[in-house]
Amino acid sequence: MSTPARYWREIPQRYRLEANKCSSCGKIFFPPRLLCNVCQSKDLEKTKLAETGKVLTYTIIRVPPHQFVDQAPYAVGIVELDDGVKIMGQVVDCDFEDIKIGMKVKVEFRKLFDVGESGILCYGYKFVPQLR
Amino acid sequence: MEGIVGYGAYIPRNRIKVEEIAKVWGADAPSYKKGLMLEEKSVPSLDQDTITMSVEASKNALKRALIDPKDIGAVYIGSESHPYAVKPSGTVLAEAIGATPDVHTADLEFACKAGTEGMFIALNLVASGVIKYGLGVGADTSQGAPGDALEYSAAAGAAAFIFGKENLVAKAHETYSYMTDTPDFWRREYQYYPQHGGRFTGDPAYFKHIKGAARGIMDKAGMKPEDFQYVIFHQPNGKFPFRVGKMLGFKKEQIEPGWLVNKLGNTYSGSSPLGLTSTLDISQPGDMILLVSYGSGAGSDGFVFEVTERINEVRESAPKTRDLLSHNINYLEYGEYAKFRHKIRKAD
Numbered sequence: 001m002s003t004p005a006r007y008w009r010e011i012p013q014r015y016r017l018e019a020n021k022c023s024s025c026g027k028i029f030f031p032p033r034l035l036c037n038v039c040q041s042k043d044l045e046k047t048k049l050a051e052t053g054k055v056l057t058y059t060i061i062r063v064p065p066h067q068f069v070d071q072a073p074y075a076v077g078i079v080e081l082d083d084g085v086k087i088m089g090q091v092v093d094c095d096f097e098d099i100k101i102g103m104k105v106k107v108e109f110r111k112l113f114d115v116g117e118s119g120i121l122c123y124g125y126k127f128v129p130q131l132r
Numbered sequence: 133m134e135g136i137v138g139y140g141a142y143i144p145r146n147r148i149k150v151e152e153i154a155k156v157w158g159a160d161a162p163s164y165k166k167g168l169m170l171e172e173k174s175v176p177s178l179d180q181d182t183i184t185m186s187v188e189a190s191k192n193a194l195k196r197a198l199i200d201p202k203d204i205g206a207v208y209i210g211s212e213s214h215p216y217a218v219k220p221s222g223t224v225l226a227e228a229i230g231a232t233p234d235v236h237t238a239d240l241e242f243a244c245k246a247g248t249e250g251m252f253i254a255l256n257l258v259a260s261g262v263i264k265y266g267l268g269v270g271a272d273t274s275q276g277a278p279g280d281a282l283e284y285s286a287a288a289g290a291a292a293f294i295f296g297k298e299n300l301v302a303k304a305h306e307t308y309s310y311m312t313d314t315p316d317f318w319r320r321e322y323q324y325y326p327q328h329g330g331r332f333t334g335d336p337a338y339f340k341h342i343k344g345a346a347r348g349i350m351d352k353a354g355m356k357p358e359d360f361q362y363v364i365f366h367q368p369n370g371k372f373p374f375r376v377g378k379m380l381g382f383k384k385e386q387i388e389p390g391w392l393v394n395k396l397g398n399t400y401s402g403s404s405p406l407g408l409t410s411t412l413d414i415s416q417p418g419d420m421i422l423l424v425s426y427g428s429g430a431g432s433d434g435f436v437f438e439v440t441e442r443i444n445e446v447r448e449s450a451p452k453t454r455d456l457l458s459h460n461i462n463y464l465e466y467g468e469y470a471k472f473r474h475k476i477r478k479a480d
């Protein structure tokens with residue numbers, strides 16, 4: 001995601017969680033695919049993932065890739081969205097000891113990282129605890 | 133008739149107290165707290181900026197508007213802290229909410245007035261019939277120079293308003309703007325922190341323009357201070373809005389629902405727009421609301437809104453502003469704050 005072209009290609013997924021869904025068997029693909037890998041159907045329609053879900057598992061990253069150094073330590077979780085799709089992302093706006101398996105989270109738009117002092121800013125989704 | 137179809141707010145969870153800043157600079161916290169009528173301010177995290185807060189505030193506005201984002205014909209972000217020097221913030225927002233590509237976007241800048249500027253343009257494009265819906269956002273992650281009086285108040289937050297002609301939450305009865313060239317606050321290209329004219333920022337700047345716009349719009353609308361349930365003025369500190377309110381003949385009770393600055397700080401382009409969101413949160417159908425912004429340089433935009441029945445349907449559809457202000461708070465020490473605000477120089 002570090003070149004402008006690659007970042008730009010991923011905008012529909014990073015900004016809007018755009019996915020597609022097989023019209024015959026109902027499987028959702030994120031990122032979208034041209035062909036269903038379950039039933040081989042080519043009939044896939046555009047859809048959008050749910051913006052709420054729950055934490056399935058998580059880990060704390062203490063030695064991160066270089067573009068995330070300022071954010072470390074941080075939590076990365078696998079979240080099962082309300083539509084059943086599982087995606088990975090940072091879990092922010094909470095203390096590590098408050099993150100629990102099953103915790104309800106929602107998607108928030110955040111800056112993922114910047115490409116140095118003079119490069120592009122890369123935005124996308126992270127997860128935050130749901131307001132009670 | 134045109135007006136607000138949906139509104140939304142966003143406030144980051146981090147706060148820093150006046151005491152914590154004063155401790156570092158050897159300043160007297162009680163006198164700052166009393167002088168500014170301010171206890172703490174919001175601070176963005178490393179992964180938050182004007183763009184991210186604008187997206188979240190706009191998504192909250194969409195939850196209340198219940199419209200197809202594709203019908204939004206204009207997207208304007210007013211801010212003095214657009215993340216890029218060259219490259220629009222508005223395109224990121226328009227893309228994130230799904231309004232592209234049939235949309236006009238522009239980034240606006242006018243010190244603390246840029247938010248209402250975007251609202252003014254979006255509203256009047258709707259009124260003229262050029263677009264069906266328009267989105268105006270005020271957002272800032274403002275910076276005060278370390279140790280300067282502004283460091284105690286410069287805060288972060290965003291408010292978004294979707295304007296249209298149907299299903300209104302509030303009708304817009306009148307707009308009026310009052311501008312002069314007044315150098316009370318500025319930042320030159322390549323300078324990191326703004327400069328201000330000290331006491332000069334008061335009478336010939338804030339008070340003159342807010343009074344000018346408030347009197348002008350009340351004349352135009354044929355209304356008096358007692359005709360309004362609520363009034364929101366720009367909030368650079370806690371005292372100024374009450375003082376200008378008194379000068380104009382408004383009571384404390386009319387100002388208080390939109391007065392967030394004591395716990396929020398001055399969110400610059402987000403300041404009076406956020407005050408409008410928290411006022412709408414508690415308003416009732418039929419309430420008349422006066423909004424008057426202020427931006428250094430200098431000018432004020434005025435708006436007269438009348439709340440409709442639909443407020444009762446949409447109020448709970450997105451987080452209320454005072455809930456955002458009190459929920460999940462994280463108090464920072466000055467060191468973390470300095471890191472979050474990029475005040476620490478690191479090796480390349």
Ligand SMILES: [Zn+2]
Pocket residue numbers: 022023024025026027036037038039040041
């Ligand atoms: Zn299939």
